[in-house]
Amino acid sequence: MNARVPRYHRIAETLREKIRDGELRAGARLDNQRQLAKSFGVTLMTLRQALAVLEREDLIVRRHGLGTFVAAPSIDYDILQLRRFAGDLLALGEQVATRVLGTRFVVPDRRVALALAAPEGARVFVLERLRLVDGHPMSLQRSYLPRQLGEEIARADLETTPLGDALEFKLGIVIARAHETVSAVRLGRREARELGCSAGVAAFESERISSDAGGRPVVFDRVFIPGDRFRITRELHYPLEGATS
Amino acid sequence: MNARVPRYHRIAETLREKIRDGELRAGARLDNQRQLAKSFGVTLMTLRQALAVLEREDLIVRRHGLGTFVAAPSIDYDILQLRRFAGDLLALGEQVATRVLGTRFVVPDRRVALALAAPEGARVFVLERLRLVDGHPMSLQRSYLPRQLGEEIARADLETTPLGDALEFKLGIVIARAHETVSAVRLGRREARELGCSAGVAAFESERISSDAGGRPVVFDRVFIPGDRFRITRELHYPLEGATS
DNA sequence: GGTTCGAAGAGTTCTAGAACACGTGCATCC
DNA sequence: GGATGCACGTGTTCTAGAACTCTTCGAACC
Numbered sequence: 281m282n283a284r285v286p287r288y289h290r291i292a293e294t295l296r297e298k299i300r301d302g303e304l305r306a307g308a309r310l311d312n313q314r315q316l317a318k319s320f321g322v323t324l325m326t327l328r329q330a331l332a333v334l335e336r337e338d339l340i341v342r343r344h345g346l347g348t349f350v351a352a353p354s355i356d357y358d359i360l361q362l363r364r365f366a367g368d369l370l371a372l373g374e375q376v377a378t379r380v381l382g383t384r385f386v387v388p389d390r391r392v393a394l395a396l397a398a399p400e401g402a403r404v405f406v407l408e409r410l411r412l413v414d415g416h417p418m419s420l421q422r423s424y425l426p427r428q429l430g431e432e433i434a435r436a437d438l439e440t441t442p443l444g445d446a447l448e449f450k451l452g453i454v455i456a457r458a459h460e461t462v463s464a465v466r467l468g469r470r471e472a473r474e475l476g477c478s479a480g481v482a483a484f485e486s487e488r489i490s491s492d493a494g495g496r497p498v499v500f501d502r503v504f505i506p507g508d509r510f511r512i513t514r515e516l517h518y519p520l521e522g523a524t525s
Numbered sequence: 526m527n528a529r530v531p532r533y534h535r536i537a538e539t540l541r542e543k544i545r546d547g548e549l550r551a552g553a554r555l556d557n558q559r560q561l562a563k564s565f566g567v568t569l570m571t572l573r574q575a576l577a578v579l580e581r582e583d584l585i586v587r588r589h590g591l592g593t594f595v596a597a598p599s600i601d602y603d604i605l606q607l608r609r610f611a612g613d614l615l616a617l618g619e620q621v622a623t624r625v626l627g628t629r630f631v632v633p634d635r636r637v638a639l640a641l642a643a644p645e646g647a648r649v650f651v652l653e654r655l656r657l658v659d660g661h662p663m664s665l666q667r668s669y670l671p672r673q674l675g676e677e678i679a680r681a682d683l684e685t686t687p688l689g690d691a692l693e694f695k696l697g698i699v700i701a702r703a704h705e706t707v708s709a710v711r712l713g714r715r716e717a718r719e720l721g722c723s724a725g726v727a728a729f730e731s732e733r734i735s736s737d738a739g740g741r742p743v744v745f746d747r748v749f750i751p752g753d754r755f756r757i758t759r760e761l762h763y764p765l766e767g768a769t770s
Numbered sequence: 771g772g773t774t775c776g777a778a779g780a781g782t783t784c785t786a787g788a789a790c791a792c793g794t795g796c797a798t799c800c
Numbered sequence: 801g802g803a804t805g806c807a808c809g810t811g812t813t814c815t816a817g818a819a820c821t822c823t824t825c826g827a828a829c830c
Contacts, residue, residue: 286783312810323785325570328812336581344811345792531813557780568815573782589781590822 291320291330299339299350310340310348378442381408381474383434385427392424395489395500405430407443410474417475424500429453447498456493471504536565536575544584544595555585555593623687626653626719628679630672637669640734640745650675652688655719662720669745674698692743701738716749 298304310316317327331348334340342348385403388396398404407423423443425433429451436446447453486503543549555561562572576593579585586596630648633641643649652668668688670678674696681691692698731748 288783313812314810323787325786325814326784329783332577342811343793345794345809347810533813558782559780568817570784570816571814574813587781588823590779590824592780 287322288326288330288333291322291327292333294320295330295334296337296339304350306350308350310350312347379410379412381410383407383430385430388424391487392500392502395487396424396426396497398426403427405434407433419503419505420471420474421501421503424502425498429498443499453492453498455490455498457495458488458490475504532567533571533575533578536567536572537578539565540575540579541582541584549595551595553595555595557592624655624657626655628652628675630675633669636732637745637747640732641669641671641742643671648672650679652678664748664750665716665719666746666748669747670743674743688744698737698743700735700743702740703733703735720749 295304295310304310311319313324313327313331317324320327320330331340331342335342338351340348341351384406386406387402388398388404392398392404393402396404404427405425407425409421409423410417411419411421429447432451433443433446436450444455447455486501486505488499488501488503489497490499490501491497540549540555549555556564558569558572558576562569565572565575576585576587580587583596585593587593629651631651632647633643633649637643637649638647641649649672650670652670654666654668655662656664656666674692677696678688678691681695689700692700731746731750733744733746733748734742735744735746736742
């Protein structure tokens with residue numbers, strides 16, 4: 281009757297079906313954009329518009345320099361039960377141990393600096409810990425704190441005192457809110473070595489900004505957990521309310 | 526240092542500032558895209574990318590054939606306190622009166638038919654009411670009910686009995702859930718006449734589907750309220766839980 | 771008074787490239 | 801062993817148009 285449906289919508293629909301039907305699995309890499317444009321018989325710009333549609337639907341993820349990937353399915357559902365991914369997610373009845381790898385002062389990357397509102401070039405405190413489940417390395421956690429807080433907290437026995445407790449009982453700081461982002465990454469060399477697996481394997485990366493009641497950022501946590509991939513953000517409110525199904 | 530910031534980001538930022546500083550007010554129409562592209566010295570495609578950014582941020586609204594408009598500010602915040610927009614939003618301590626304009630059986634439009642699961646071409650019951658605040662017309666509400674329910678309810682004294690009460694005490698039907706969509710429209714002639722304003726003025730239109738505990742759709746409400754513009758949907762659960770800030 | 775039709779204005783889709791920027795991996799160098 | 805640098809593959813930004821569709825509004829027509 282009428283071909284009034286935009287071309288890029290049709291392309292998006294085609295790809296959507298391939299993803300739905302399993303022809304393209306979660307995590308799979310699509311052909312590169314120029315190739316796709318060619319095979320659909322459209323311009324790069326048009327193809328990119330189709331990809332933009334799918335990206336807004338969280339069906340694909342585009343990574344500069346790497347490629348376009350099929351995203352993980354419907355995270356929203358799982359995330360409701362996620363609670364605090366970073367730390368105490370691991371308290372599932374297993375034998376959980378924490379090994380402090382060390383503390384340092386470093387110049388943070390942009391994300392950390394932004395989260396902690398640290399001035400350009402200023403150093404921040406880092407606490408690096410390894411979580412072991414059943415004696416096996418499970419996650420690598422780097423906790424960044426503003427310099428001054430770090431200097432105070434560094435004197436605590438972090439080997440036996442959880443960071444949250446040290447903040448609360450030593451400095452009187454209580455975490456009131458957190459914003460967490462979980463994404464999928466490939467492990468770098470250092471992270472892989474600490475976790476006892478090979479570099480480049482897929483892993484969760486959780487970035488969490490915890491703030492006190494006044495909204496002041498207190499801790500930036502970055503956690504790596506070897507595993508599958510997905511990406512989601514969500515707000516947490518303490519004390520955690522009952523899981524709303 | 527480096528102009529590595531994409532051009533369309535700079536354009537978006539410029540427009541963002543104009544909106545923030547009030548140079549462009551909510552509801553104002555921007556220059557047309559070709560004009561904007563020309564004045565920014567970029568291609569139409571590039572300008573459109575800037576607009577796409579702002580649209581995703583809900584700062585502007587683009588309407589095919591009409592123009593690009595500054596969106597209303599931060600609706601998400603207000604909607605939390607919206608409760609039942611359709612009816613009892615008006616119970617704010619003002620003098621609220623209800624005038625029944627009439628009842629009819631009509632062939633519903635597609636949206637109503639779909640919501641009430643009415644067969645093609647079947648008639649449904651309509652109750653039309655005017656809400657007056659302080660003697661001044663505030664909103665026009667059309668409540669659609671399935672034919673059979675309508676025939677029962679038509680015998681009630683709707684001038685003095687709220688529709689919800691009539692449903693509950695006369696038919697034993699209790700509303701358990703509702704799904705509400707609020708959008709911005711321009712008033713048609715009839716609606717404008719009833720509301721005592723001129724046709725074409727901007728108004729809220731709220732469409733609400735109320736269902737009983739069994740999930741059966743009971744009432745479709747469509748409410749017009751002259752005012753500003755926005756669009757949002759949200760789920761309501763009865764009994765309404767306390768407002769989570 | 772209502773209806774129909776068409777022109778004008780505005781957003782949308784699309785082409786065919788060219789140049790740029792980012793991540794990775796490998797080779798090289800200390 | 802670790803740092804540096806470069807090439808390659810891939811996504812991103814941008815140009816300069818042309819053609820299409822949607823909405824409104826007024827004029828002409830019942």
